[in-house]
Amino acid sequence: MLDVALQFLVNGLVTGSFYALMALGLAMIFGLMEVVNFAHGEFFVMGGVVAYAFCNVLGVDFYLTIVIVVALMFAFGAATDYLLIRPLRGQHLLSTALVTIGLSIFLINTMLLTFGTSPQGLDAPFSRKPIIIGEIVITEGRLFAIVVGAVAIVATHILIQKTRLGRAMRATFQQKEAAALVGVNVERVYTLTFALGTAMAAIAGVLLGAVFVIHPSTAELATLKAFVVVILGGMTNLPGAVAGGLLLGVVESLWGGFVSTGYMDVIGFALVIFILLFRPYGLFAPRPGR
Amino acid sequence: MSSQRLPLLALLAAAIALPLVFRGEYFMHLMIMVLFYTVLASSLNIVTGYIGQLSLGHAAFFGIGCYAAAMLTLDAGWSVWTAMIIAGLAAAVAGFVIGYITLRLDGHYFVLITLAFAEVLRLVVINWEEVTRGPLGFPNIPRPSIVLGGEVMVDFSSKTHFYYVALVLVVITLWAKHRFVYSAMGRASVAIRENPRLAQSVGIDPFYYSMVAFVLGAFFAGLSGWFYAHYISYVGPDVYGFGFMVTMLIMIAVGGRGTIVGPVIGAAIITIVVEELRFAREIRLSLFGLLLMLSILFFPRGLVSVPDLLRRRGWWPGAGKTGTA
């Protein structure tokens, strides 16, 4: 039983790394900027699709592809914020939600048209051969997913805590007016934050192609899961989103392993209901003292 | 605000006369879908438009109405008309329970918790095969019929029958909504939407009014579910899905939330646009997404605000002042 449990744990961490990356991006867009972003799953899949274009079609090196995808999707996120979100800033939740729904319908179907309807794998330089540690099986690709997840998370932490931009971001989202009054270009911070969140989802999309397959239909479930994780972590709590992602991955895996795979996706939503009723500030934050 | 009444009555008269003028079953089908979506979108508008809460769980009430209708008529053998009442009530009860739990949360949390409720319900419906028949759902749901003295008076063999049933539902929905919006209660809820703190300070309990709106919205969503079940005659778990949720959101946003006519316009425009875009084949939905984004960007208050926008530029007759919506 224990060997299986350990395998479930590792499985959960792999899924959890994806959730964490998705949620980290969404915590910026939804948690900090308060945009109910229904296109988040599409940003995720788009990362994979763009990677496919460079890596498989143009034959660009896989690691270089990651850099290109991050750069392009960052620019795409910035453009999205500038064109679609900025004009609606300060309006009712519904307006931005609807614009992102429009964007998601547009992106998903445009991807189906350009990328094709057939699922595709990425030419990643990973051996398919399993690595066996004791009773646990893992592959290079899955290990890579965990590592990239960890790196992205650490990099985000450094960015937020140590850099000038990170400080401007924190200032903007804690007290927007004060940030403007010390000279922060608040609009630019919003745009950069949206771009960063988009890029983060796209990295997860590249990993998706490297470890599993890329297919636009993955987007909807991914969006929903990302929302779930952001709530678990506590809306504006970025480290919380990471912890929430890993936790959801592990809990789902254990639930699927020992209880029922059919009901696996229910857990996340049940947790959301439970948390919002009893700990609306998330699982990991202390009760805010305001 | 009563300025909306006259054109609404004119619209109603036109709607009653419509089947006499245009015959064509496909056209009638689209009109029935427009009416059906009008009820559905209006029911969401009571919640999202008037108390300003973005509920993503509304499809669940629609789904409950669908399943209540299907299960009662197929499994329990009840009459279609009894099922109608129960479908509405079942959804209202669910609305009461979910509303009671969720309405104390605000903004973003409310969005997510309602979404979570709908998803849990959808997954239960898929997995609990013994009761819900799982993913395959309920086919062959009977059509309604009106029986008087043992004789079938109306057998709903033609679309015109459904059309008038849908029209009656629309009228009831809009009438109830009108009563709610222009009651003291409705004015209070508008006050809440505009300024929750102020509303509280003048002694309005926002929770109570939000509850009434939420339950009322759920009830009409359930009714529209009943109609859908008997008209389409097939119900599967997709009725709980995100597809219907997105459709009604788009309708109230494109038409104009927080107005009586907004969802009517939204339901008509979206149903027809989606249909007219068929010529675009594969790029149909891409185009639709693009149109949706443009519509929200240029008419954030919905198409009902178009005359106002035009009037401000002097392109529409009338005084150059801003209207109330």
Add this chain to the structure above:
Amino acid sequence: MLVLDNVHARYGSVNALSGVSMTVEPGELVALVGANGAGKSTVLRTVSGLMRPHLGTITFNKARIDRQSASEIVKLGIAHCPEERKIWPQMTVEENLEMGAYLRRDKAGIAATLAKMLDRFPRLHERRRQMAGTLSGGEQQMLAIARALMSAPQLVMFDEPSLGLSPILVQEVVAIIRDIYKDGVTVLLVEQNVNMALRLASRAYVLETGRVAVSGDSRDLLKDDSLLKAYLGG
């Protein structure tokens, strides 16, 4: 130095300012007083670029600033210490202060100003590693003032710095403002506490429903009881 000429501003369709004209000369300490809702804060918000006047001009050192963004205005040397403090609760006291110098690039200069502030506000020095949200109301007010000074402004505008403070702390704030003024920084002070403001300032403007009702030497205004009653409800 700062000249407002016939400034109109509104929130949505509600007029907040309807033709405010006023000047602040270099090295002056000018008070802006008036009843609740008279538009005092709005004046500061239009100057610092948080709001855009729809009519009229604002110039600072002869350059028009009414079409410039908040960050450009900060760069020109105007600091705005907003009402209700608006500190960043989940940043440390030190980070709050460093953010005040966000647009400055001279590292040595920033360090010097920071040292000066920590010196002037010993309570902040003690708590500089603490989250600002954990400070008391008075400490938060000190932090907000110090933060405004971190940009090394030529003109600093205070919005209700004494609001909600105990009498002892109000005295402390008065002392600080006096110090700032003595250091050669021009001050524009918005206050509910008319007595305090008029005692501090050399000149004053009295605002009523979005326009300047009276202006003049603050000592004269202070003597004129009927005027105070008429416009300030006190």
Add this chain to the structure above:
Amino acid sequence: MTKTMTGLATAVAAVAVLAGGALAQTDTIRIGVIKPITGPLAFDGNNSVNGAKLAVDEINAKGGVLGKKLELVVEDGQCKPADSVTAAEKLMVRDKVPVVMGAFCSGATLAVMPVAERNKVPLITGVSSSPKLTEAKQSWFFRNAESELMTAQAFAAILYEKMGLKNIYYLAVNDDWGRGTVGAFKETFEKIGAKTMSIEYVDRTANDFYTPLTKIRAANPDVVIVVAETQAGSIITKQARELGLKSKIFGVGAWATPTFMNLAGDAANGVFAGVVYASTATGDANKMFVDNFKKVFNTDPGKYSAGGYTTINVIAQAIARAGAAEPDKIREALTKTDVQAPNGRIKFDSHHQAYGWELVLVELKDKVPHIRATGVAKSPYD
């Protein structure tokens, strides 16, 4: 006031557009098609349409039917019941097509069936496999596909008796098809004495199946029956190999397609699949189909392409036999169908359920499906 006037104006405009009606076309025979063209099932839906297009081109090249060319009118139903009904209303009422092929998913087809019944237009599916569709005798609905029960009956015997696989584990997508197929296999297997170990249901769009596969590995069944389409199926195959699953894998779905085998790569070696159609099947009809398909679409045809191709041929033959492109005559003619398809000789039984396919059990090896056993699908009713 004017706000509502906009609504009125729009409504009037819409009425004018929609009531315009269809142009009656006499030079071609139009066949309605309802498939998921957009959305998550678009891949399989478009494959089916491609097969249909090829059939139409072939028939038209030979001069068409009754001297007229065939023409497809393809509408998107997205596999959603409401959308498929609207598509059916458009095809049957506005376009007045005499026959419709569709609507792919069983749920969508169930919703369209009453529309066909009401409009008295024959509806033929080349895909939908739920046994429920033909349970009652239909007058206007025909199924030119194997039902889940027929698949189960054909393969369970081979797996159990010929291959000696007695302990069965199921891994299926959590939708109507997945659950229906598992139900049919379970019933058939248990009747002949095999043991059901357990069932795992997974989301159709999920990516990671390590958790159910870990469970299955621990249970170590003789065979895992995997009911999944290309996307989930290929990932499951790969991940099962990664985890070192020793049990045999038997796939139900489009497993013998080139896309599938490319995606699964080496991991597909040794996997068994039960298919109604394999491009490697022998016979002249199939050889011609595969060659022509390759010429046009540059890839081997799969199950859904073959389904679309065969269904159009069934329809064309019926129209020819009916002597007129009229719904009731086509319906009459359809009951007498006898078509040589690439994968068998097709006839309809009393429930309008087609039978006669050569069902094949293939083993995938180096991207080629090798035929290991064959059987002929029998009517479950007659």
